[in-house]
Amino acid sequence: MSPSPPVEVVRELTSRGYNANREAVTLLARTSDPAAAISRALDAAPEETLTLSAEHVRSAVDTTPDRPNEEAAATTTNGDDPATDGGNSARAIDPTDPISEIPLASDGASIAETTATTGATDATETAAPGTAAEGDSAEPIASDPAASSGDTAASDAGQTKTPVETEGFAPRDAAKRSLQVANDMTGRSTGTGEYGDFVRVFRDRYERLSRLLRPRVKHRPIEAIRSMPGGAEVAIVGLISDIRSTRNGHRLVELEDTTGTFPCLFVTGKEVSERIDELLYDEAIAIEGTLSDDAGICFVDELYFPDVPRTNGPSRADRHVRAALVSDVHVGSQEFRADAWSHFADWLGSEEAERVEYLLLAGDMVEGVGVYPGQDEELDVLDIYEQYELFSEYLKEVPGDVEIVMIPGNHDAVRLAEPQPGFEDDLREIMSAHDARVTSNPSLVTIEGVSVLMYHGVSLDEVIAELPEEKASYDHPHRAMTQLLKKRHVAPQYGGHTRLAPEDRDYLVMDDVPDVFHTGHVHKLGYGKHRNVLSINSGCWQDQTAFQKRVNIEPDVGYAPIVDLDTLDLTIQKFT
Numbered sequence: 001m002s003p004s005p006p007v008e009v010v011r012e013l014t015s016r017g018y019n020a021n022r023e024a025v026t027l028l029a030r031t032s033d034p035a036a037a038i039s040r041a042l043d044a045a046p047e048e049t050l051t052l053s054a055e056h057v058r059s060a061v062d063t064t065p066d067r068p069n070e071e072a073a074a075t076t077t078n079g080d081d082p083a084t085d086g087g088n089s090a091r092a093i094d095p096t097d098p099i100s101e102i103p104l105a106s107d108g109a110s111i112a113e114t115t116a117t118t119g120a121t122d123a124t125e126t127a128a129p130g131t132a133a134e135g136d137s138a139e140p141i142a143s144d145p146a147a148s149s150g151d152t153a154a155s156d157a158g159q160t161k162t163p164v165e166t167e168g169f170a171p172r173d174a175a176k177r178s179l180q181v182a183n184d185m186t187g188r189s190t191g192t193g194e195y196g197d198f199v200r201v202f203r204d205r206y207e208r209l210s211r212l213l214r215p216r217v218k219h220r221p222i223e224a225i226r227s228m229p230g231g232a233e234v235a236i237v238g239l240i241s242d243i244r245s246t247r248n249g250h251r252l253v254e255l256e257d258t259t260g261t262f263p264c265l266f267v268t269g270k271e272v273s274e275r276i277d278e279l280l281y282d283e284a285i286a287i288e289g290t291l292s293d294d295a296g297i298c299f300v301d302e303l304y305f306p307d308v309p310r311t312n313g314p315s316r317a318d319r320h321v322r323a324a325l326v327s328d329v330h331v332g333s334q335e336f337r338a339d340a341w342s343h344f345a346d347w348l349g350s351e352e353a354e355r356v357e358y359l360l361l362a363g364d365m366v367e368g369v370g371v372y373p374g375q376d377e378e379l380d381v382l383d384i385y386e387q388y389e390l391f392s393e394y395l396k397e398v399p400g401d402v403e404i405v406m407i408p409g410n411h412d413a414v415r416l417a418e419p420q421p422g423f424e425d426d427l428r429e430i431m432s433a434h435d436a437r438v439t440s441n442p443s444l445v446t447i448e449g450v451s452v453l454m455y456h457g458v459s460l461d462e463v464i465a466e467l468p469e470e471k472a473s474y475d476h477p478h479r480a481m482t483q484l485l486k487k488r489h490v491a492p493q494y495g496g497h498t499r500l501a502p503e504d505r506d507y508l509v510m511d512d513v514p515d516v517f518h519t520g521h522v523h524k525l526g527y528g529k530h531r532n533v534l535s536i537n538s539g540c541w542q543d544q545t546a547f548q549k550r551v552n553i554e555p556d557v558g559y560a561p562i563v564d565l566d567t568l569d570l571t572i573q574k575f576t
Helices: 005-015 022-030 034-044 054-060 070-075 195-216 271-278 338-348 384-395 425-430 459-466 477-487 546-550
Strands: 111-114 124-127 179-182 233-245 251-257 260-266 284-291 298-304 322-326 356-362 403-407 443-447 450-454 516-519 525-530 533-538 559-564 570-574
Touching (some): 005 034, 022 054, 034 054, 179 403, 260 271, 338 384, 459 477
Parallel strands (some): 356 403, 450 516
Antiparallel strands (some): 179 443, 251 260, 443 450, 525 533
């Protein structure tokens, strides 16, 4: 279904770099050819005009309604045109449609979803794409019954964004917003790949994570422990340099600090040994234990992760405002769901989405080229720049007054090694719609006091491969995210599938506890809480590819998690 006339007018004005007040939009929407009317009004308006008024429109256009349904056109804020738009499968959303709102369930619970309906059709399906994190209670996902309308327009890139009111819509007020980005390493890369670079980044990792662990144990440097007598009680803070099994079935973990290495034995049968399956190479941990009689090994009694403090309390916005968290759009793929994306973009311009003022995109804007063997056969667009140009067109469908933040992913045209800097200038110029904020992967984005750690999520593959299924799996990606929160590092293991770049500091350490942890990459929807941190993996906008079929990944397509920043309640909207 095509968008309603006022929405068409707002989009056309936005694409030309103009705004209009509500009465002007209504007058333009009543004409038989709104696009032509817009052109005449802009030509007649003074050169310095950026916002069309009703007077501008009346002076250049015959405002007598000549549509058969002119009254509906003048008063409907988000209705559907009953005719199809020439085969275009993008759909506008009627605010009365039952868009799915999925309750945050405990593990194992089924989730009932109702898709949006248009015309006279209804569709209902049942799925269980996401569950609450293990061991933590989860608050229910709450809808926003009080939200009213919010389709507005903004000026083109580089101009001040001024809200535009359409008939029945309240403008999003950009003046009330605040957005800061921390940990952005774009333009700050210093790594050359030399040995000293790797020493420096691991030393930085150790120093920063050990500061989180030292208050919990009576730590002494390994150099000092080597001089202690057998039977002494010790505590060590170090990075894991090796994990191996002994002939007796015990597990030996080699810990390293800045003074040396020391072997620590996890004896089978002890309660602490049950947690060794959560360990990854190169992560920072603390242990307490007792030295053997010859003081050559430590028998481990306790294990500590840097983790989120149990007393952690999240921050909240001081007004009712919402953010949409999505990822993995994959424009350029034959399997890209343009209809679902357009459905989502239309919804952002609807009354129901009035309070959604931020859109956070966690990587993989396009499908890319040469990312995996045989990918060329699955591409709809073969040129990487053309993929970004097409993505920019879909980005323009989003209402112009929605603030957008984007980070790259492994399919994007940036370096694969993490941290990944933001897009280069040539790509930023292509993706200039809305003057989106582009930052590195990962980045800590604070919107109205609520911190969101945005990370594309390539390391989730490694966590899922290394840890037992009950600790991390593709069906429950938030469990793998919980493990990263425990380790306070988004990609702890070096030398595996996740490519890591040595910089002057470790940009992948979680110095500050985020209020929301947002990832993508695995194309699965998952959400849960760990010590009051809301973890969300936001699914994708791409149907199953031949490659995904070979590796048995069934994607969750067309979901948009919506976070209320004043309560941190979560609503899942589905657009397929």
